[in-house]
Every structure is written in C-alpha cells, then in structure tokens.
Amino acid sequence: MSTTTYDHALDISGTAHVPFARLVRVELRKMADTRAGRWLLISIAALTALVLGIQLAVILSNDFQVDFRDFMIAMNTPMGVLLPVLGIMSVTSEWTQRTAMVTFSLEPSRSRLILAKFASTMLIAVVAVVIGLALSVAANLLYGALSGNEVLWDIGVVDVVFYFLLHAIGMATGFAFGTLFLNTAAAIVIYFVYSFVLPGLFQLGAQLIDWFADIQPWIDFAAAQNPLIEGNVSGEQWAQLGVSGFIWLVLPLAVGLWRVLRAEVK
Amino acid sequence: MIKVEGLTRKYGAFTAVDNISFVCQPGTVTGFLGPNGAGKTTTMRVMVGLTPPTGGRVTIGGHLYQDIPNPGLHVGVLLDASAQHAGRTGREILEIGARTMGLPSSRIDEMLEQVSLTPTEARRRLRNYSLGMKQRLGIAHALLGDPSVLILDEPANGLDPAGIRWMRGLLKGYAERGGTVLLSSHLLNEVELIADEMILIGNGRIVAQGNKASLLAGAAAVSTLVTSLDNERLAKALTAEGVTVASAGDGLRVESEPVTVGRAALEHGVVLTDLRHADGALEDLFLELTSDAQREHLVTGATA
Numbered sequence: 001m002s003t004t005t006y007d008h009a010l011d012i013s014g015t016a017h018v019p020f021a022r023l024v025r026v027e028l029r030k031m032a033d034t035r036a037g038r039w040l041l042i043s044i045a046a047l048t049a050l051v052l053g054i055q056l057a058v059i060l061s062n063d064f065q066v067d068f069r070d071f072m073i074a075m076n077t078p079m080g081v082l083l084p085v086l087g088i089m090s091v092t093s094e095w096t097q098r099t100a101m102v103t104f105s106l107e108p109s110r111s112r113l114i115l116a117k118f119a120s121t122m123l124i125a126v127v128a129v130v131i132g133l134a135l136s137v138a139a140n141l142l143y144g145a146l147s148g149n150e151v152l153w154d155i156g157v158v159d160v161v162f163y164f165l166l167h168a169i170g171m172a173t174g175f176a177f178g179t180l181f182l183n184t185a186a187a188i189v190i191y192f193v194y195s196f197v198l199p200g201l202f203q204l205g206a207q208l209i210d211w212f213a214d215i216q217p218w219i220d221f222a223a224a225q226n227p228l229i230e231g232n233v234s235g236e237q238w239a240q241l242g243v244s245g246f247i248w249l250v251l252p253l254a255v256g257l258w259r260v261l262r263a264e265v266k
Numbered sequence: 267m268i269k270v271e272g273l274t275r276k277y278g279a280f281t282a283v284d285n286i287s288f289v290c291q292p293g294t295v296t297g298f299l300g301p302n303g304a305g306k307t308t309t310m311r312v313m314v315g316l317t318p319p320t321g322g323r324v325t326i327g328g329h330l331y332q333d334i335p336n337p338g339l340h341v342g343v344l345l346d347a348s349a350q351h352a353g354r355t356g357r358e359i360l361e362i363g364a365r366t367m368g369l370p371s372s373r374i375d376e377m378l379e380q381v382s383l384t385p386t387e388a389r390r391r392l393r394n395y396s397l398g399m400k401q402r403l404g405i406a407h408a409l410l411g412d413p414s415v416l417i418l419d420e421p422a423n424g425l426d427p428a429g430i431r432w433m434r435g436l437l438k439g440y441a442e443r444g445g446t447v448l449l450s451s452h453l454l455n456e457v458e459l460i461a462d463e464m465i466l467i468g469n470g471r472i473v474a475q476g477n478k479a480s481l482l483a484g485a486a487a488v489s490t491l492v493t494s495l496d497n498e499r500l501a502k503a504l505t506a507e508g509v510t511v512a513s514a515g516d517g518l519r520v521e522s523e524p525v526t527v528g529r530a531a532l533e534h535g536v537v538l539t540d541l542r543h544a545d546g547a548l549e550d551l552f553l554e555l556t557s558d559a560q561r562e563h564l565v566t567g568a569t570a
Binding site (some may be wrong): 012016017018019022023025026030033034035036097102104105262264 | 267291292311314315316317318326327328329331332333334335336337338339340343345346348349350351352353354358361362363365366367368407414415446
C-alpha cells in the first residue's frame with residue numbers, strides 16, 4: 001500500500017449521548033408518522049367514542065339507570081383491544097419494515113432505545129386514558145341531559161389510577177409479545193389468541209377440572225385484571241395479578257428483551 | 267480511520283468472514299469489492315454494531331462503534347437503502363434521523379438538495395421510490411450529521427449512469443476534504459474509477475488489496491489496447507519482438523505493458539492515437555482472485 005499509516009483518532013470528547021427525552025420524542029413521532037400508525041391512534045379514539053355512543057343510545061332507549069363507572073367500563077373494551085396492538089407495533093414495525101438497522105445505527109445502545117420505546121408507549125397509554133375519561137365524562141353528561149336522571153360521579157382517584165394501570169398492563173403485554181416475536185402479524189395473532197381464546201379455555205378448565213379451578217386465578221392474567229375494572233382489589237387479588245402477570249408479562253418481556261439485545265439486526 | 271483487526275464472523279459451521287484485517291485511511295476512498303455473499307455486508311454490519319463478531323474487532327477512529335456517542339454525527343452509514351418504512355415519506359425519514367441526532371430541519375433541505383431529490387419527490391412515500399431514489403435518500407441520510415467517516419454498502423446499486431457519476435464526484439470531494447470513505451460493490455467498474463484503495467474479498471477472505479496500479483502490477487497477464495495511424499506496421503514490429511498481437515476493433519490488442527507498445531511505436535515512427543491498459547485487466551484479476559477462494563493467493567506486490 002502506498003499510503004503512510006498515521007493514526008487518525010475520532011475526537012468524540014465534545015459529543016454528548018442522544019438525550020433520553022429526545023429518543024422518547026422520536027419514538028412517539030414514529031408511532032404517528034405512518035398511515036398505519038396514525039389510523040390506529042385515530043381508530044382507538046373513534047372506536048371508544050362509537051362504543052360510548054352506542055351504549056348511550058341503548059341506555060336512553062331502554063331508560064336504564066347508570067352511573068359514570070358504567071361508561072368507564074364500556075370505554076375499556078376498545079382501548080383494551082387496540083392499545084396492545086399499538087404496543088406490539090411500536091416494536092415489531094422496526095423489524096418488519098427493517099428500520100431497526102437505521103435506528104440502532106443512530107443509537108447503538110439497544111437497551112436505551114428499547115427503554116425509550118417503552119416509555120413512549122406508556123405515555124400513549126396515559127394520553128389514551130385521559131381521552132377515554134374525557135369521552136366518558138361527555139357521555140355521562142349527555143346521559144344526564146337527555147334522560148333527565150341524576151348524573152352520578154362515583155369514581156375516585158384510585159379508580160383512575162387502576163384504569164391507567166389496566167391499560168399500561170395491556171400496552172406492556174403487547175410490547176412484550178412484540179419483543180418476543182419481532183413480527184407484527186405473528187405477534188398480533190398470538191396476542192389475540194392469548195387475550196380472547198385463552199381466558200375461555202381457562203374458564204372451561206376451571207369448571208371441568210377441580211385442581212385446575214384452584215390454580216386458574218393464579219395463571220389467568222385476564223381474569224386477574226378484572227378487579228382493577230371493579231375498582232376494588234383485595235390482597236389476594238394483587239398477589240394473583242402479580243403471579244399471572246409474571247407469567248404473561250414479565251417472562252415474555254424478559255425473553256423478548258434478551259432477544260432484542262442479542263439478535264443480529266437484519 | 268476504520269481499522270479492521272482479525273475480524274471473524276461464523277454462522278454455525280459457515281464462516282462468513284474469516285480473519286480479515288484492513289485499514290481505511292482518512293482522505294481516501296476505499297473500495298470493498300467481492301462477489302455476492304463474499305462477506306462484505308457482514309463486515310460492514312459488524313463495523314456499526316449490528317452483528318456481533320465471533321472474533322477480532324473493528325474500530326472507527328480508535329473507538330468501537332457502540333462507544334461513539336450520537337454516532338450519526340461521526341459516522342454516516344448506509345447499509346440497505348430499502349430498509350426504511352415504506353409508509354414514510356422521504357422527508358420524514360430524514361426528519362427522524364435529524365431529530366435523533368439533534369439537527370435543525372434546515373439540514374434536511376440541504377441534504378435533499380445535495381442528493382438532487384426535489385421537494386415533490388421528498389413528499390412521496392418510500393414505497394413509491396425507485397431504487398435509485400432510495401439510494402439518494404440513503405446517502406442523504408448518511409450525510410445528515412456531517413460525519414467524518416462514511417460506510418456505504420452497495421451505494422451505486424440502482425443508480426443510473428448519471429447518478430453513478432454524481433456519486434463518484436460526491437465521494438471524491440468528501441475524501442479530498444479529509445473524510446474516510448468505505449464503499450462496497452460487487453461491480454468492479456463502479457469502484458475502479460473512484461477508489462484510491464481496493465480490498466478484494468472472496469469467500470470471507472481478503473484475496474488482494476492495494477491501489478489499482480499495484481493490483482495490476484501483480485496481475486499475471488497484462489494487455490494493452492492500442493490504435494495507431496499504421497496498425498499493420500506496429501503489429502509487425504511488436505511481433506518481431508516476440509509479443510503476441512491480435513486485432514481488436516479499430517486497433518490492436520497487445521499482450522504486454524503499454525510501455526512496450528509505446529517504445530515500439532517510437533522506434534518505428536508510428537503515430538499512436540490511443541494507448542491504454544486493456545479494459546478488463548483488473549476485471550480478469552478480480553474474477554480470477556475471487557473465483558476460487560480456496561486458493562490462498564495473495565497477489566505479490568499488492569499486499570499491504
């Protein structure tokens with residue numbers, strides 16, 4: 001070779017790491033800057049409004065007596081289904097669309113990046129709960145105005161915290177499934193099997209097999225989350241939430257994170 | 267400066283990269299050449315921390331890539347121009363990069379202009395881009411942070427001839443300003459004109475490295491293309507010297523160095539109109555070296 005060998009070091013002393021808050025902002029942007037992402041966000045709000053609207057119509061036409069909690073429970077359904085999908089896609093779209101190569105070359109610390117992704121999904125869960133609450137408040141006020149019944153606000157701060165916890169858990173479970181499968185279609189299908197088919201099987205098993213009835217509350221994560229919706233969680237129920245959550249949230253997340261941190265990014 | 271030291275990457279029993287070492291100097295363009303599957307991409311992926319090496323290491327300016335804070339400001343990377351979200355617009359892809367690196371939006375406009383993507387094109391989604399447009403966008407993305415090192419995998423792939431010429435000028439200028447450029451290709455003629463140094467890789471091993479002259483010096487057979495005002499007389503003179511001559515198009519193909527042909531022309535008073543190394547000499551060498559990677563053949567005089 002003709003070139004003389006001279007040491008050309010790269011001076012990185014003046015360069016700071018990409019601040020964590022900036023990573024979170026970029027991740028939030030990435031969830032809304034594609035059609036798929038934007039429409040998923042819009043659908044969550046629109047479906048929630050639609051479900052509340054239908055509920056309001058049914059209540060008014062049947063002259064039911066309801067309170068704020070009834071609207072809050074109705075709001076849970078569309079959010080509970082769609083927020084985990086958002087959690088899944090925040091991870092898997094990087095792999096399905098192969099953007100992970102670019103993302104990780106701009107921030108080589110994968111653990112920081114995954115943490116930023118997780119933080120951004122949690123922020124979305126907070127915003128979703130706030131929007132859901134606002135829509136429920138609107139529904140309850142409309143109910144009062146249209147039915148002439150007394151408007152009841154029977155929830156407290158604890159209930160709101162529980163609602164947030166519920167959707168944070170849903171989002172995190174989706175996120176965990178996303179890291180585990182690193183593929184949008186596979187993660188969504190298996191998540192839906194887990195969230196719609198499995199609880200039925202658990203119930204059936206509990207009815208048919210005696211010993212299974214004893215362990216079912218400890219392994220059925222969906223059933224364990226119900227007390228959060230009721231707004232009243234006993235000590236044993238917290239324990240059941242913890243144990244079943246360990247199985248369905250912590251374990252998949254741990255395996256998934258191990259996979260993301262080690263995997264070759266293709 | 268990029269320094270590859272004893273790099274090995276195995277996939278089970280398959281060795282994709284087998285103990286390779288080379289250096290890319292600042293102020294030069296290094297061409298990384300090899301047939302498909304030779305290990306170029308794997309090497310470049312290890313460089314930027316996407317693939318962990320089985321052995322050896324790569325440092326950029328003395329640092330492992332993962333130790334460089336905000337690496338986009340130091341190292342521009344384009345590994346696969348298609349590895350971007352198909353639903354994002356070109357501009358949005360640059361926007362995400364610029365925001366991650368903490369750059370102002372004005373930088374995006376500068377880069378779009380530099381790679382000749384119009385504002386209308388930048389508003390289109392990536393799925394509607396041709397490969398050439400994706401490459402331009404990818405190069406814009408790599409240049410966003412004004413890095414001093416560029417690592418580009420097959421950047422000319424999909425570019426039209428004008429695009430290849432544009433890229434050549436861009437990278438030459440970049441190296442002249444002190445930048446370090448490593449670009450890979452499986453096509454020799456893409457790299458030949460632009461690279462100061464060439465690394466030839468086949469089946470995971472470096473089979474030759476050096477500049478064009480030193481590589482050619484080591485080639486077994488050199489031939490020259492010559493056109494003169496009196497081809498017949500020149501051919502006769504060369505044949506008399508024992509050199510093999512064949513007619514080729516308007517001129518002759520001579521199996522020797524251009525200097526031999528020039529001297530013969532001078533002695534016999536023949537006016538030359540064209541005299542050059544036969545195109546393909548380097549290509550023959552390239553094919554010869556990479557066709558059989560079992561052969562541990564390092565071209566003499568071309569080693570580092």
